[in-house]
Amino acid sequence: MPDPVAPDAPRLLAALASGSQAVVDARFWGDGVDRLIAALGKASGASRVWIFQLIELQDEAVVQDYVFEWAAEPRYRQLTQKRFRFFTTFFDDPIYQEMVAARQRGEAHGFVVEAMPAGPLRRNLESQAIQSMVTVPIMVNGTWWGTLGIDDCVRPLDWQGTGLQALRVAAELIASAIYRQQLTSRRRQIELFQRVTDCGIWEVDPQSGATWCSRALLRTLGYPDDYARLPIRRLLAHIAREDRQRLWQRLRRCLCSTSCSWRLDVRLITERGETRWHEIVAEVVRGPSQNVQSLAGLIIDVSQRKQGEERAMVAAEYDELTGTLNRRGLWRHLDETLVDDRAPHHLLLLDIDHFKPVNDRHGHPAGDALLRLLAQRLGGELRAHDGLARLGGEEFVIVVSGLAQPEVLQIAERLRTCIANAPFQLDATPDDSVPLSIPITVSLGIASLPHGTTRRHGHTLAIAQADRALYAAKDGGRNRIVAYWQLPSASDADTSIVDAADRRLSGRESD
Ligand SMILES: Nc1nc2c(ncn2[C@@H]2O[C@H](COP(=O)(O)OP(=O)(O)OP(=O)(O)O)[C@@H](O)[C@H]2O)c(=O)[nH]1
Numbered sequence: 001m002p003d004p005v006a007p008d009a010p011r012l013l014a015a016l017a018s019g020s021q022a023v024v025d026a027r028f029w030g031d032g033v034d035r036l037i038a039a040l041g042k043a044s045g046a047s048r049v050w051i052f053q054l055i056e057l058q059d060e061a062v063v064q065d066y067v068f069e070w071a072a073e074p075r076y077r078q079l080t081q082k083r084f085r086f087f088t089t090f091f092d093d094p095i096y097q098e099m100v101a102a103r104q105r106g107e108a109h110g111f112v113v114e115a116m117p118a119g120p121l122r123r124n125l126e127s128q129a130i131q132s133m134v135t136v137p138i139m140v141n142g143t144w145w146g147t148l149g150i151d152d153c154v155r156p157l158d159w160q161g162t163g164l165q166a167l168r169v170a171a172e173l174i175a176s177a178i179y180r181q182q183l184t185s186r187r188r189q190i191e192l193f194q195r196v197t198d199c200g201i202w203e204v205d206p207q208s209g210a211t212w213c214s215r216a217l218l219r220t221l222g223y224p225d226d227y228a229r230l231p232i233r234r235l236l237a238h239i240a241r242e243d244r245q246r247l248w249q250r251l252r253r254c255l256c257s258t259s260c261s262w263r264l265d266v267r268l269i270t271e272r273g274e275t276r277w278h279e280i281v282a283e284v285v286r287g288p289s290q291n292v293q294s295l296a297g298l299i300i301d302v303s304q305r306k307q308g309e310e311r312a313m314v315a316a317e318y319d320e321l322t323g324t325l326n327r328r329g330l331w332r333h334l335d336e337t338l339v340d341d342r343a344p345h346h347l348l349l350l351d352i353d354h355f356k357p358v359n360d361r362h363g364h365p366a367g368d369a370l371l372r373l374l375a376q377r378l379g380g381e382l383r384a385h386d387g388l389a390r391l392g393g394e395e396f397v398i399v400v401s402g403l404a405q406p407e408v409l410q411i412a413e414r415l416r417t418c419i420a421n422a423p424f425q426l427d428a429t430p431d432d433s434v435p436l437s438i439p440i441t442v443s444l445g446i447a448s449l450p451h452g453t454t455r456r457h458g459h460t461l462a463i464a465q466a467d468r469a470l471y472a473a474k475d476g477g478r479n480r481i482v483a484y485w486q487l488p489s490a491s492d493a494d495t496s497i498v499d500a501a502d503r504r505l506s507g508r509e510s511d
Helices: 009-025 029-044 094-104 120-127 162-197 215-221 232-236 241-256 303-317 327-337 355-362 364-381 405-420 455-475 498-505
Strands: 048-057 061-071 087-090 109-112 132-140 143-152 199-204 211-213 261-269 275-286 292-301 345-352 387-392 395-401 424-426 436-438 442-448 481-483
Touching: 009 029, 009 162, 029 048, 029 061, 029 143, 029 162, 061 143, 094 120, 094 132, 094 143, 132 162, 143 162, 162 199, 162 215, 199 215, 199 232, 211 215, 211 232, 232 241, 241 261, 241 275, 241 292, 275 303, 303 327, 327 387, 327 395, 345 405, 345 455, 355 364, 355 436, 364 387, 364 395, 364 405, 364 424, 364 436, 395 405, 405 442, 405 481, 442 455, 455 481
Parallel strands: 442 481
Antiparallel strands: 048 061, 048 143, 061 087, 109 132, 132 143, 199 211, 199 292, 261 275, 275 292, 345 395, 345 442, 387 395, 424 436
16 A cells, blocks of 8 residues: 655645635635635645535434535546435444544544445445545534545545645635525525515513614614614604503513413504504513513514405494494494493484385485485484494484483484484485485484493393384384383383394394
8 A cells, every 4th residue: 555645735725725715705605615625626636525515414324415526537526426416325334423423523534445444434435446535524603514525536645734724724614605605595585584574573682671673674663774772662662652552561461471472463653654553473582490581573564454354344344335333333332332331321223214105206226325314414413432323224223422311312302303304315316317305204212221231131121122212202103202211111120122122133133
């Protein structure tokens, strides 16, 4: 066996210098690596320089891919050979298994094949006509990413000393190029993700109150991309006042509990002063003693979704013909209004007198137009927070709060007269070629919304009592008001009428 020769160290160091410049200058990191390994190959006089990337480390084998190569002559080329595409090497040789374990620790190996103990590894190298080999692991961010290797198929090269140190530096250079490339591609992914999803990224340090916001979020809020400090209070000032309280509550609840994530819709005030709905998605990172170490997440522009939800809510809770609340909307309005259990609440049931002849004489479209005008006129007489709903047909419900019985009777009287005193002016319809003036009257039944019962029962009872009062008003000649408490048979315990009202409210009774 000829004596091993050492590679020419000064030439290797010069190659390292020119190669490292190439790595720094290259627009695409792979081009720089190609030039570095070519410089190393030429300076060492070796047959081949290669880089394997680690794909998967298994219990019994390692899967790698051949990703870079420089060859002194075409006959030394292996990169294009199919057998090196995602190839698996089994640990059937303990020397190889130990080598893989050492690579994970960042250790290099140099060996002359003829001096190796017999076994699968030596046979493998001999089958490739390799006389000597050196391998240096490429450690990216402390983890074995792949291996830089040099094969000599002509001489036994001895890679100790300066030669090996030069290769270690080369592996470091390659690792930093890979790391830079990983960071760039991660930044690109984040930017793309933000552009596509209209979202920003944020992080809060609960100890110091310091925040970090992604560029997109800073831009949305009107700060420069590289804005240095944005204290949490300043960040929260961009949340609409009505939502800030909810957000604080959620933050406090999360800090006191063991929950790890939450979501909340808030209105965000953008740099242009626009208010846009955003969804905050938060993830809590806790330490070993459950203490909150950081709070981070996304803030996603959901204004389009909110508009859709609002449109759906309007469609679900408002009457298509008149624009007033429908039955479902009335239930929600009652639920919200009756939260204040101390104020008196009253329910007025209003029904057009002899509406059928209007339809019969002028046609359904004229009847519809009249219902629309009636709703407008009633709305004009009511306060913004009074509820106006169409139960169906020509029957409306009005909910008034905070007024005593005499005042409620006055309101009902005002509604009755404002309708009876001025006929409704209708445009010409297919049935009537001239504009119409239709006088109508309405009858009203009034009931108090009872306190101290379950909501559902209270609503139903009030509707039933108002219905009974309305029936009395119709019976008494129409165009009049009757309050349930004025009826001789009035009794809060009268539940026989509730079932009928229940049917009416849940729409089981035909309109
Ligand atoms: N144009 C129109 N008519 C409706 C609508 N819903 C119900 N109606 C009509 O309203 C009329 C209600 O008639 P009735 O229940 O007999 O009551 P009325 O004629 O108003 O008589 P009283 O209530 O007893 O004073 C019927 O002709 C229904 O067809 C609607 O959405 N549009």
